[in-house]
Amino acid sequence: MCSNSLIDFFYVYQYQFIDNLSYILPPSTFYDDTNLMEKQIAIVKKIFVENGWEGDGKIGLIWIPPFLDESFDDSCGSLVWHVKQDNDGISFIASERKLFSNRLLENLRKQLKEASDLKNDKHLSDKLYNSILVFIQNDIVSNLNVFIDECYLKFLFHIFNCKNVDDLKLKPIKAN
Template sequence: MSYSVPASSVIDYPAEAMASFPIYAFEWIDNLHFIQPPDRFLPDPSAHVEAARAAFLHAGWEGTGEIGLLWLPTFVFPMDSWPSWDGVALWHVKQFEDGTSWLMSPIELPFDVFVRCLPDLES
């Protein structure tokens, strides 16, 4: 018996929706053991990974590193901004050159420590 949400429910949006997701840069995500491969949650993650890649590149990512998913549990959010009972999965890639991590979230993140990038994917 599993007491976890089904893996198939972690990513519940189409790849096209990702063009409007906020992107953040953060320098000190150094424990990558908890980054999960997208194919753990999507039968064919290619469209989602390509959408993440395009958005990260547009925001300033240099194109190095492996795109994966990082889960944030609900308890790390301020109580008045809980995303859901299940937390939220962020798209993540760590750039090799300077160690900057790029994060893409389906929701606005309430953490002042992250640098918000404002890509205009329409241009």
């Protein structure tokens, strides 16, 4: 049922809350080629992240039967990618074609109205701006710490794997 080629463009939707995950199937159910499946999952993960996914949850596929209006294949049905974010329950759905679900459209209208209402509240707007700024600054510091840790670790691996060919003076330190 899955294409033999990689798909790199998807329409992404958010929906809250999909609680019954029993019908979400592992991608291996639909892919014979494991290499192709892993490449497609990497593309889908990247697209989900670009649309607000925080990277947690299990990615799977939802089969849409051909008799439903959202399906775009009259004989086999259609597949859409899904992941439910663990921390807030938001589901991200990726489809290679637009889905014409009234509930998805209503959800999008609701999100746009909430965003529009924020724009009109100056105090809330400033508070939101400051919260986002603090979040971005924390993210930058966190990424810098990860980068420094990775550099230090690579440096240590180099020293130990190459038997200290650079003849660096190493001393034990007391760590608390």
